[in-house]
Structures are given as structure tokens and as C-alpha cells.
Amino acid sequence: MRGRLSLADWGLRIKFVIFTTLLLLVVVLVVGVLMVRREREILTERMRETGITLVESLAIAFTDTLMYEELRLLEQGDLLDTYIAQAMARPGTDLVYLMVLDPEGRVVAHNDTTQFGLTYGDAVARRALAAENTLVQRDRSRDGRELLDVATPLAISTKRWGTLRAGFSLHRLEAALASGIRQILGLTAILFVVSLGLALALGRMLLEPLRRFARVMERTTGLHDVPTGEVDRRDEIGMLARQFAAMLGRLREANAELQRQHDAMGRAEKLASIGRLASGVAHEINNPLAGMQTCVAALQAGEPDPATTRQYLGLVQEGLGRVQGTVRQLLDFARQRELVMAPVDVGRTLEETLALVRYQVERKRVKLRLTLSPSLPRIRADAGQLQQVVLNLLLNALDAVPEDGSVDVGARADTGGIEMTVADDGCGIQEEHLGRIFDPFFSTKGPGKGTGLGLSVSYGIVQAHGGRIGVESRAGAGSTFRVWLPATPDGREGMA
Incomplete structure (x- = not known):
């Protein structure tokens, strides 16, 4: 069952588009709300000014009428009603009501005759009666x-006859506002779509070079595969490409230095192994030399018959062949050369390596057994380095076992490769040391008895061949080293 995707699982382009879209949506909504609010304020202010202008212009005529009525120059009520009827009949004024209140709030004139004589005591009426100047308020009709x-007060100087009140409907304002909102929303939608398109295009323009560079990095399979397509850019992508190329350069230098150090360690360990083999090599050379010396002395002592001479010369030739073979094996092992990967016969390599330690085995009377499974596949390896790994493991095993101990060497076909084992019944390895035995210069032997490089060099060689090396050991119960190396691609390239 697949887990839920988190934000970290989304691509950078998706994150950019989502973030930009949300930001644009918020900005557009805020701008839309501000525009609607501003439009409302403009329309309300326009109606307010229109209402004030109309009421104040009517107030002049109403004030004159009330003054003339008080002076009994006009008949009371008729002229006020006429003015109210004319004002209500004007088109486009949005008037809902128009009334005149006396100072106590009693209606003395109204467009609705049923309101005549009523006294208004609501909060809006009280504030209107108390106002000394024109006052604009929000109110609601009966429906x-x-x-x-x-x-606005109907007054001259300190003389006040009453208050003129006019109610204006906001229906036309709301209709105009609704139309404005629809226009703003339409404009907002267009702006949002255009902005989203620009965000997508901008995201593609900004992120496509990064995706292209990421694909180049993904195709980079070695330290020499430097991506050059984006290095010449002058923006952040180019800077990233240059930093990546510089990092590869530093890695190449570090890798070269590491290889030099590894080669130096290998040479040091190989020389140390040759030193440990010196006594055995001397024995392998001295034995045939002693036989040859005996044959030469016998030939010099008299005049043997031709058959005896041929026999002695044959023995001398055989001894020289043994010496030559021993020297050739030692030179092949000691020779420094480039890594050459080729199909290798593992069984033959093990046999040749065991021959190099024959003297040490005989001197300690160690039981050395070689077990090879039938039909071993060849592996692709450097024969010299493979021999160095086996020799390091053999010399360590011979150092660990007592006299009359045993060392078992074997090889068998394993899944996709070959597993070689070197097992001994020696002193074993302390548990706390198992995690460090492949570290350079780590050794449990006494001073002068080892360089501490053998297992470290062996580990590096096995890793370079795409294999693995491990150990199973317990103090006092011996050790078993296992080396696994992959077979050649077809798994059948020559059989051992």
C-alpha cells in the first residue's frame, strides 16, 4: 500500500506553481476586496453628496414657507405639501420619504399623509432633531x-422652525455596486488566468535549465564526465554547474591521491610479504643448488662414463629448472604493473599461491588442505592482485596456527561468482577487534611482526574487483575468511 505523498515528494516545479498560484489568488482576492470596498465608498459618497445637495436646496424653500406661514402671509400646510409632492415626483432622486418635523419631532408635512401628526422618537429622529447642521445617517424602512x-435644520440664525428629513433608497447604489463587483470579478478572473499562465511559463523558464542540468548530473557516471552544457550560463544555474564541475575536479584529485596511497600501501605490503617468504625462497633455491653442487663435484672427481655424465647433467638441469621456477614465481608476485582485468583460473591461482608458502608450511608441520569444487567458473580479475589477497590470508593463517595446526583453503561456485575461503584452527580474533581488522595499520601481532596493511590492502583489492570480503572468528576457535568475487558475464568463460 502506497503511503501518502508529502510536500517533500512534490517536484520543484509543482511547488513553484502551487505557491505562485496561491500567492496570486490571495493577492487577487485582496485587490478585489479593496476595489469593491473602494467602489462602495465612491458610490455611497456620491449618493451622500447628491442627497445633501437636494435636501439643502429644498430646505431654503421650506424655511421660507414656514417663516411666511408664521407671519400669516401664507396658508399653513398647502405649500409644504406641494413642495414635497414636486420633489417626490422628480425622476432619479431615489426618494423614499420626505417630511418636515417641528422642534418636538411631530410630523407637520409628509409625502405619506397617514404620517401627519405622528411624533418620531426613534434614535435616528432624535439625532436629526438635535443636529445643528446637515446630518447623514443609515436607516431602514418599515419593509x-x-x-x-x-x-437638515430649517432655521435662520437662532430661529428654528423644525427639521427637514429625506430618505433615499440605496437600491440603485446596490445595483450599481453589484454591476461593479461583477466587472471586478471578471477582471480579477482574467488577471488570475493571465498570472497563472505567466507563472507556469516563468516556472518552466526558470526550472527547465535546472531539470536539464539534473538530467546531465544523473547521466554523469564517472569523475571525468564533466557537464559542459550549462557551465557557460551567467545565472545561478551556470554557477551551480561550475561548482559541480569544480567538485568533480576535486574528487578526481582526491581519488588520484587515494589511488596513489593505495598503490603505495600495496607495494609496502607486497615487500613485507616477500620478506616473510625470504626463508622459504632460500630453502627452495638451496635444495636444488646443493644437489647441483654434488653432481658437479662428482663430475670433477674423475672421468665418469658418458651415461653417468648424462645422468649428472640431467640432475643439474632439473635443479636449474626448479631454481628458475622459484625465481619466476617470486618475480611475478613482486613485479609492479598496471591493473589488468582478464579471465582468471581461480584453482590454478590458489595452487600457485600455496606453492609460495610451502616452506613455511613444512617448517611448522601445518596440515594444509586445498579443496576445489568441480567446474569452477573463471572470474574477471587481475591475477597478480588476486594472488596477493590469497597470500595475505595464508600468511596470516600460518602466523595464527600453532605447530601441527591446520589450514583449509577452498573455492566453490556461488550465486553469480566464486567464494574462496581460508580457514585455520589458530588463536582466533577477539570480538572487540573484528570491526577494525580491515583498518590500515591495525594489527594484533607484536612489534616487528606485521605492517597492519595486509587485510586493508586485501579489502581494497576485493572492493576494486566488485567483490566482498568478510571474516568469522572467535577467540581460541580459529578464523574463517571468505572472499566473494563475481564471475565473468556469461559465467562459463573457461572452466577451471
Whole structure:
């Protein structure tokens, strides 16, 4: 069952588009809300100014009428009603009501005659009666519609006859506002789509070079595969490409230095192994030399018959062949050369390596056994380095076992390769040392008895061949080293 995807699983382009889209959405919504609010304020202010202008212009005529009525120059009520009827009949004023209140709040004129004589005591009416200048308030009609109530005093100097109140419907304002909102929303949607398209294009423009460079990095299979396509760019992608190329350069230098150190360690360990083999090599050479010396002395002592001479010369030739073979084996092992990978007969390599330690085996009376499984596949390896690994393991095993001990060497076909084993019944390895035995210069032997490089060099050689090396050991119960190396690709290239 697949787990839920987290934000970290999303691609950089998806994150960029989502983040940009959300940001644009927030910005567009904020801008839309501000534009709607501004449009509302503009329309409300426009209606407010229109209402104030209308009411204040009517107030002049209403004030004159009330003054003339008080002076009994006009008949009371008729002219006020006429003015109210004319004002209500004007098109486009949005008037809902128009009334005149006396100082106590009683209706003395109203467009709705049923309101005549009523006294208004609500909060809006009280504030209107108390206002000394034109006052604009929000109010609601009896049917719940929102209104704009504009009130202005009907007064001359300190003389006040009442208050003129006019109620303006906000329906046209709301309709205009709704139309404006639709236009703003349409503009906002267009702006959002355009911005989203730009975000996608910008994301592609910014991230495609990065994706292209990532693909180049993915195809980089070696330290010499330096990506050059983006190095010449002058932006951050180019800087990243140059830093990546510089990093590969530093890695190449470090790898070369590591290889030099590894080669030096290998040479040091090989020389140390030759030193440990010196006594055995001398024995292998001295034995045939002693036989040859005996034959030469016998020939010099008299005049043997031709048959005896041929026999002595044959023995001398055989001894020279043994010496030549021993020297050739030692030179092949000691010779420094480039790594050459080729199909290798593992069984033959093991046999030749065991021959190099024959003297040490005989001197300690060690039981050395070689067990080879039939039909061993060849492996692709450097024969000299493989022999060095086996020799290092053999010399360590011979150092670990007592006299009359035993060392078992074997090789068998394993899944996809060959497993070689070197087992002994020696002193074993302490558990706390098992994790360090492949470290350079680590040794449990006494001073002067080892360089501490043998297993480290062997580990590096096995790793370079694509194999693995491990150990099973217990203090006092011996050790078993296992080396696994891959077979040649077809697994049948020559059989041992």
C-alpha cells in the first residue's frame, strides 16, 4: 500500500506553481476586496453628496414657507405639501420619504399623509432633531430596506422652525455596486488566468535549465564526465554547474591521491610479504643448488662414463629448472604493473599461491588442505592482485596456527561468482577487534611482526574487483575468511 505523498515528494516545479498560484489568488482576492470596498465608498459618497445637495436646496424653500406661514402671509400646510409632492415626483432622486418635523419631532408635512401628526422618537429622529447642521445617517424602512437618511435644520440664525428629513433608497447604489463587483470579478478572473499562465511559463523558464542540468548530473557516471552544457550560463544555474564541475575536479584529485596511497600501501605490503617468504625462497633455491653442487663435484672427481655424465647433467638441469621456477614465481608476485582485468583460473591461482608458502608450511608441520569444487567458473580479475589477497590470508593463517595446526583453503561456485575461503584452527580474533581488522595499520601481532596493511590492502583489492570480503572468528576457535568475487558475464568463460 502506497503511503501518502508529502510536500517533500512534490517536484520543484509543482511547488513553484502551487505557491505562485496561491500567492496570486490571495493577492487577487485582496485587490478585489479593496476595489469593491473602494467602489462602495465612491458610490455611497456620491449618493451622500447628491442627497445633501437636494435636501439643502429644498430646505431654503421650506424655511421660507414656514417663516411666511408664521407671519400669516401664507396658508399653513398647502405649500409644504406641494413642495414635497414636486420633489417626490422628480425622476432619479431615489426618494423614499420626505417630511418636515417641528422642534418636538411631530410630523407637520409628509409625502405619506397617514404620517401627519405622528411624533418620531426613534434614535435616528432624535439625532436629526438635535443636529445643528446637515446630518447623514443609515436607516431602514418599515419593509427592511436600507436607506440613507439626510436631515437638515430649517432655521435662520437662532430661529428654528423644525427639521427637514429625506430618505433615499440605496437600491440603485446596490445595483450599481453589484454591476461593479461583477466587472471586478471578471477582471480579477482574467488577471488570475493571465498570472497563472505567466507563472507556469516563468516556472518552466526558470526550472527547465535546472531539470536539464539534473538530467546531465544523473547521466554523469564517472569523475571525468564533466557537464559542459550549462557551465557557460551567467545565472545561478551556470554557477551551480561550475561548482559541480569544480567538485568533480576535486574528487578526481582526491581519488588520484587515494589511488596513489593505495598503490603505495600495496607495494609496502607486497615487500613485507616477500620478506616473510625470504626463508622459504632460500630453502627452495638451496635444495636444488646443493644437489647441483654434488653432481658437479662428482663430475670433477674423475672421468665418469658418458651415461653417468648424462645422468649428472640431467640432475643439474632439473635443479636449474626448479631454481628458475622459484625465481619466476617470486618475480611475478613482486613485479609492479598496471591493473589488468582478464579471465582468471581461480584453482590454478590458489595452487600457485600455496606453492609460495610451502616452506613455511613444512617448517611448522601445518596440515594444509586445498579443496576445489568441480567446474569452477573463471572470474574477471587481475591475477597478480588476486594472488596477493590469497597470500595475505595464508600468511596470516600460518602466523595464527600453532605447530601441527591446520589450514583449509577452498573455492566453490556461488550465486553469480566464486567464494574462496581460508580457514585455520589458530588463536582466533577477539570480538572487540573484528570491526577494525580491515583498518590500515591495525594489527594484533607484536612489534616487528606485521605492517597492519595486509587485510586493508586485501579489502581494497576485493572492493576494486566488485567483490566482498568478510571474516568469522572467535577467540581460541580459529578464523574463517571468505572472499566473494563475481564471475565473468556469461559465467562459463573457461572452466577451471
